[in-house]
Amino acid sequence: MNIAPSPTLAVDAKAKELKAAGEDVCGFGAGEPDFDTPEFIKEACVQALAEGKTKYAPAPGIPALREALAAKYRNQGIEGVTAAQCVVSPGGKYSCYLAILAVISPGDEVVIPAPYWVSYPEMVKLAGGVPKTIFAGQEVGFKVTPAQLREAITPKTRMVIINSPSNPTGAVYTAEELQALTEVALEAGIYIMSDEIYEYLLYDGVQHVSPASFSKEAAESVITVAGFSKTFSMTGWRLGTLMASPAIAKAVASLQSQTSSNATTFAQYGALAAMEQWDKSMAAVQGMLEVFDRRRICLLEGLQAIEGIECPRAQGAFYLFPNIEKLGLSAADFAARLLEDEKVAVVPGEGFGAPGYMRLSYATSDEVIKKGLERLARFCSKLG
Numbered sequence: 591m592n593i594a595p596s597p598t599l600a601v602d603a604k605a606k607e608l609k610a611a612g613e614d615v616c617g618f619g620a621g622e623p624d625f626d627t628p629e630f631i632k633e634a635c636v637q638a639l640a641e642g643k644t645k646y647a648p649a650p651g652i653p654a655l656r657e658a659l660a661a662k663y664r665n666q667g668i669e670g671v672t673a674a675q676c677v678v679s680p681g682g683k684y685s686c687y688l689a690i691l692a693v694i695s696p697g698d699e700v701v702i703p704a705p706y707w708v709s710y711p712e713m714v715k716l717a718g719g720v721p722k723t724i725f726a727g728q729e730v731g732f733k734v735t736p737a738q739l740r741e742a743i744t745p746k747t748r749m750v751i752i753n754s755p756s757n758p759t760g761a762v763y764t765a766e767e768l769q770a771l772t773e774v775a776l777e778a779g780i781y782i783m784s785d786e787i788y789e790y791l792l793y794d795g796v797q798h799v800s801p802a803s804f805s806k807e808a809a810e811s812v813i814t815v816a817g818f819s820k821t822f823s824m825t826g827w828r829l830g831t832l833m834a835s836p837a838i839a840k841a842v843a844s845l846q847s848q849t850s851s852n853a854t855t856f857a858q859y860g861a862l863a864a865m866e867q868w869d870k871s872m873a874a875v876q877g878m879l880e881v882f883d884r885r886r887i888c889l890l891e892g893l894q895a896i897e898g899i900e901c902p903r904a905q906g907a908f909y910l911f912p913n914i915e916k917l918g919l920s921a922a923d924f925a926a927r928l929l930e931d932e933k934v935a936v937v938p939g940e941g942f943g944a945p946g947y948m949r950l951s952y953a954t955s956d957e958v959i960k961k962g963l964e965r966l967a968r969f970c971s972k973l974g
């Protein structure tokens with residue numbers, strides 16, 4: 591099978607290998623928060639285990655969690671969402687895959703704006719589909735236009751993937767921009783997979799908007815993917831969500847019943863606590879956001895001060911995506927040499943459909959960010 595391994599996990603693995611060998615590595619590769627899961631969420635899971643919640647759960651998730659998810663989406667302005675439209679899966683990644691598998695038949699085209707999250711094209715190919723990328727670079731804030739989307743749509747197009755806030759760029763579409771893209775998709779009669787895994791990780795006062803909230807028609811055509819990993823520092827729990835029309839949610843639940851069966855039962859009780867004690871959850875998220883924001887500014891200013899690097903101010907997720915074309919190396923060579931010479935791990939842009947860029951995650955300590963910036967500046971000055 592011709593499926594590329596995830597390059598983000600590969601860099602992280604290499605950095606961990608060097609660290610294990612005693613090297614002082616500054617890792618900007620990881621796509622996961624460095625905080626622990628909030629205590630009350632862990633306690634709810636431990637209690638579920640103690641109560642014997644150790645058996646299979648219904649394939650689409652425990653009913654209380656699906657109800658809580660439906661309430662969350664109604665609160666976000668998506669009218670009438672029911673628990674039957676919400677599915678809990680073993681990770682946002684798996685939710686994306688289920689969404690793609692549920693609607694893509696062999697030969698169908700899927701429009702993917704680049705820079706994209708590494709797994710989208712591979713998932714489309716696994717479903718027999720054909721990824722069609724459209725590119726938006728730093729000069730346009732990494733955001734594709736409605737005209738670009740319209741042009742990319744052919745009679746074979748079945749879906750467009752929108753990921754805001756974005757991995758790898760941190761870019762966040764405004765409500766107006768999202769609405770314009772949604773209208774193009776609706777006119778063409780294609781699905782939108784809206785990957786909102788970073789929906790709560792926002793800075794500079796920007797707001798998150800779900801395309802499914804724009805109209806009844808949009809709610810029918812948008813498959814909203816999200817999860818607990820990034821928001822609540824629960825990456826290892828493997829808990830994702832999906833919300834779609836009743837017909838698609840049913841198809842997704844069937845797919846899940848034939849593949850993973852269900853997301854881990856006792857883990858779902860931890861997620862339920864996060865949903866039911868929302869004020870506590872948001873207070874925990876706010877605490878993490880303040881730290882992320884401080885690091886974001888520190889990394890941004892440090893990168894912008896290095897000659898040859900151009901770095902836009904990202905307003906979401908926990909990534910910066912600077913352009914390094916002026917430094918004269920391909921991103922892959924740049925990342926390999928940087929790791930070799932200075933023990934700094936970054937993810938080269940090629941895997942995100944964006945050669946000439948690199949992704950740095952600031953989900954790491956202030957100390958690593960400062961030390962990493964010094965090393966990066968030294969490395970770049972030698973190239974210049």
Ligand SMILES: Cc1ncc(COP(=O)(O)O)c(C=O)c1O
Pocket residue numbers: 621680681682683684686707753756757785787817818819820825829830
């Ligand atoms: C854009 C995007 N979507 C989905 C995921 C999946 O997250 P998880 O499977 O950990 O819930 C990630 C994780 O890196 C991501 O960056």
